[in-house]
Amino acid sequence: MAYVATRGGEHAIEQAERLYRDDLGTIGKDRVDAIRISLPYLVDRLMGEASLYEPDLAALALAQTGGDLYEAVLLLRAYRTTQPRIAVAEPVKQPDLFTLRRISAAFKDIPGGQILGPTLDYSHRLLQVGVLMGEDYVPAPVTAAAEPAPATQPSLAAWQKTQGLIADHKSEAVAPDDIPDLTREPLLFPAPRAHKLQSLARADTGGTLALGYSTMRGYGSVHPTVNELRLAEAPVRIHHPRGTLFSAGSVRVSQAEIISKAAVLELGFSATFGWNEVKVIAAASLDLASSQPDAHAASTEEFVLYHTEPVESSGFCIHFKLPHYVTFQSTLDAFRGVKADRAAAAAAKAAKPQTRQEEAAL
Amino acid sequence: MTLKDLTKPWAAFNYGFLDESAKRELRRKxxxxxxxxxxxxxxxxREVPMARGWGTGGLQATLTLLKPTSVVKVIDQGADDSVNAVSIRKFFARVGGAVETEDTQKATIIQSRHRIPEEKLREDQILVLQVPDPEPLRAVQPDMSIAREMHGDADYGQLWLVLYEQLVKSGRIIQGSSYPSMVNGRYVISPSPIPRWDVKKLHQADHLTILSAGREKRIYAVPPYTNVEPLVFDDVPYRVEDHQDKTCYRSNVTGFFMNELPQDDGSSRHELSDSHFGVKQIRRNEGEAVEIAKTWYNNGRMD
Amino acid sequence: MSLSILPTADDSRTNAIFEELIWALSRPGLLRTMPAGGFTAIAESLLDRECTFHVLGDRVLDGESAGDLERDLAATGARRADLAQADYVFAALRSAQAVDDLSRLRIGTLAYPDEAATVFTPANFGTGQQLRLSGPGIRDSVTITVGGIDASFWQMRAKAIRYPLGFDLYLVDGDDVVGIPRSTKVEVL
Incomplete structure (x- = not known):
């Protein structure tokens, strides 16, 4: 039994996990609540990448992984796949969104108005170090506007379509049940529009930014302008088996339209769970860039969608920690073979002139 | 009808973790x-509770086949007690109530990363190989859509060219593991990163082999009694690793695939890569009555 | 967290049927016996709303037995489709006309040969036509005797298969099943 004793894999992996969990300590409901309340944007980012809208579960995943975002996404995705699908919600149109923030860079003012809503865009990024000395950082109270913004806003793209500025693509009438679903079908290319948008919706924020940024900088022919950016609460309406349409609540969503200033005006689109502006702007730019003929290698559909998948890319990256000594041995054997061949050839070559010299000496 | 009628009673997870719809899809595929x-x-x-690249493809195939009477062996680099193999095997017991084994002969399902056991598999056993990269054409064509067309046209000329270039440059084919192999005279596969030593075990085998790449979302198979032929040139025979004369320092057995263990003095020692095969040999040496099945290789050669 | 380590009766049944199906397809010509029989049981283990089916003939494929195959197949959530689009085809092939009708089935494309039909057909084992099968899954060759299928079928099959394009076939006799994938060469003796 000496063979196994030197490895002891089972004990080792159990203790390794314990060490990790020991650092995090006991996880209780309080910690989960605190994460959900204090880190809503992180929870949002996670829910988007996990494609599972459940702030409590997302906060739990963050607690359980100590904030390792890729691990947290994997936890939620693995949970998500086991859940039954009992209904498909009704599609939501832009005017249905309870909009808290909605801006356009393409026009000074737009029908419905520019609504800044909650943002740090114009804040001075100063760390409030006083908090560490015991001074609470109390947010200044918000002064309500004289006239509250309407809860819903029209679609800017709809206005552009009536003006003939952008093409009015006929919307396909697809029954909700028949919408291609990336979580139940493999991604194949050319990807159906639904798969592409779903893939971008659950793409890694960092990866999407990296590729999106590369097209924005010029690796691609798209010169993006934010046509419309929205942070909203989307109503979730589903059909009861008896046929009644009812509200099952709402989810926070972000969506972005990017318009290009190329020969024709074209829109790129992205939407995701949670409020995550960087991701939807980058993703909508990639949507647009990857739809161009002869897209740059880094903004083709296949390249973008494969390489922004957070669970696949992070998993593959860390898998290189697994032992690879069999494959290495196999390669080693081939290289040694080549070396041995060369040595043998050199020896044979060296042997020949020597014979001639001997002959000469005779 | 109520919404409740559409679902099943709540359970944390299904038997075998995957839900029925995931299993049906895998069955069809x-x-x-x-x-x-x-x-x-x-x-x-589907996502499973393990990171992509860590055997999620093999895991899904095995979970689909799994039943409580399944006897499962999991190996990584030939070893049953390699940390990730242990983790995967525990998972099968945890979500499938499967019986765990390290003995190749006792297993009904063998999930493996990078090795095929040295003992010959029987026709009632299924081998599930974990595949990191299913595409043998990846090196010559990273675009999967184009690679798919090439498979459709059986257009493997570029693969031959790569092997030929290796021959010209290095004097021999230096492809280590994942040796491209023609299946049933039609499709070239990557047999997963098993060593060249193991590729021959797929040819006209008694058992069914399922190769599953979870991250890349591709599954393929080598049925029993199917031709699996490594791509070779008529005048340059296929060469397995030069392990036929190596002796395992633990079990004193010669003629199987070995792990090389570098020593402080600059030399190397060798041990059997198939760990449980090694354990059985040691037990036999110590006088125990251990049953060891026929092996694919005898005296370092395969017929 | 409690994990379910015992399969439900449904889990066990569908798992066992699949095991026989994959076994049968991996070893063409080998007779396998399913724990619960018939087309409905097969459908339950394979079909759902992510695939389509088509039925040619019926009264549970002319066994004139009780039940309603169309309804059972639809109950899986799978969608009815035209023969030319259907993933799973349940067809009685007792007449030359039925065989002729079947010839429109999908055989996949070179890029996606898996997008081809799988055909389940009633048959009788042990009487009728002698067939010699060879190909992957078969050591040398195997001979089976199959009745209940019109003689023209085997010619139609040979014509339809342009490997790797083609269709995969299961012969079903009660609880017994034989698989004949497109990779199998069938010689009528």
Missing amino acids: MLKAVAVPGYQVPYAS
């Missing part, structure tokens, strides 16, 4: 894989 040996069937590849 596995059958297609068997029907067209070597062809990579795309599948949805």
Whole structure:
């Protein structure tokens, strides 16, 4: 039994996990609540990448992984796949969104108005170090506007379509049940529009930014302008088996339209769970860039969608920690073979002139 | 009807973790894989509670086959007690109530990363190989859509060219593991990163092999009694690793695939890569009555 | 967290049927016996709303037995489709006309040969036509005797299969099943 004793894999992996969990300590409901309340944007980012809208579960995943975002996404995705699908919600149109923030860079003012809503865009990024000395950082109270913004806003793209500025693509009438679903079908290319948008919706924020940024900088022919950016609460309406349409609540969503200033005006689109502006702007730019003929290698559909998948890319990256000594041995054997061949050839070559010299000496 | 009628009573997870719809999809795709040996069937590849790249493809195939009477062996680099193999095997017991084994002969399902056991598999056993990269054409064509067309046209000229270039440059083919191999005379597969030593075990085997790539979402199969031929030139024979004369320092057995262990003095020692095969040999040496099945290789050669 | 380590009766049944199906397809010509029989049981283990089916003939494929195959197949959530689009075809092939009708089935494309039909057909084992099968899954060759299928079928099959394009076939006799994938060469003796 000496063979196994030197490895002891089972004990080792159990203790390794314990060490990790020991650092995090006991996880209780309080910690989960605190994460959900204090880190809503992180929870949002996670829910988007996990494609599972459940702030409590997302906060739990963050607690359980100590904030390792890729691990947290994997936890939620693995949970998500086991859940039954009992209904498909009704599609939501832009005017249905309870909009808290909605801006356009393409026009000074737009029908419905520019609504800044909650943002740090114009804040001075100063760390409030006083908090560490015991001074609470109390947010200044918000002064309500004289006239509250309407809860819903029209679609800017709809206005552009009536003006003939952008093409009015006929919307396909697809029954909700028949919408291609990336979580139940493999991604194949050319990807159906639904798969592409779903893939971008659950793409890694960092990866999407990296590729999106590369097209924005010029690796691609798209010169993006934010046509419309929205942070909203989307109503979730589903059909009861008896046929009644009812509200099952709402989810926070972000969506972005990017318009290009190329020969024709074209829109790129992205939407995701949670409020995550960087991701939807980058993703909508990639949507647009990857739809161009002869897209740059880094903004083709296949390249973008494969390489922004957070669970696949992070998993593959860390898998290189697994032992690879069999494959290495196999390669080693081939290289040694080549070396041995060369040595043998050199020896044979060296042997020949020597014979001639001997002959000469005779 | 109520919403409740549409669902089942709540359970944290299904038997075998995967839900029925995931299993049905895998069943459909596995059958297609068997029907067209070597062809990579795309599948949805659900997330499982393990990171991508860590055997999630093999895991899904095994979970679909799993039943409480299954006896499962899991190996990584030939070893049953390699940390990730242990983790995967525990998972099968945890979500499937499967019996765990390290003995190749006792297993009904063998999930493996990078090795095929030295003992010959029987026709009632299924081998599930974990595949990191299912595409043998990746090196010559990273675009999967184009690679798919090439498979459709059986356009493997570029692969031959790569092997030929290796021959010209290095004097021999230096492809280590994942040696491209022709299945049933039609599709070239990557046999997963098993060493060249193991590729021959797939040819006209008694058992069914399922190869599953979770991250890349492709599944393919080598049915029993199917030709699996490494791509070689008529005048340059296929060479397995030069391990036929190596002796395992623990079990004193010669003629199987070995792990090389560098020593402080600059030399190397060797041990059997198939760890449980090694354990059995040691037990036999110590006088125990241990049953060891026929092996694919005898005296370092395969017929 | 409690994990379910015992399969439900449904889990066990569908798992066992699949095991026989993959076994049968991996070893063409080998007779396998399913724990619960018939087309409905097969459908339950394979079909759902992500695939389509088509039925040619019926009264549970002319066994004139009780039940309603169309309804059972639809109950899986799978959608009815035209023969030329259907993933799973349940067809009685007792007449030359039925065989002729079947010839429109999908055989996949070179890029996606898996997008081809799987055919389940009633048959009788042990009487009728002698067939010699060879190909992957078969050591040398195997001979089976199959009745209940019109003689023209085997010619139609040979014509339809342009490997790797083609269709995969299951012969079903009660609880017994034989698989004949497109990779199998069938010689009528």
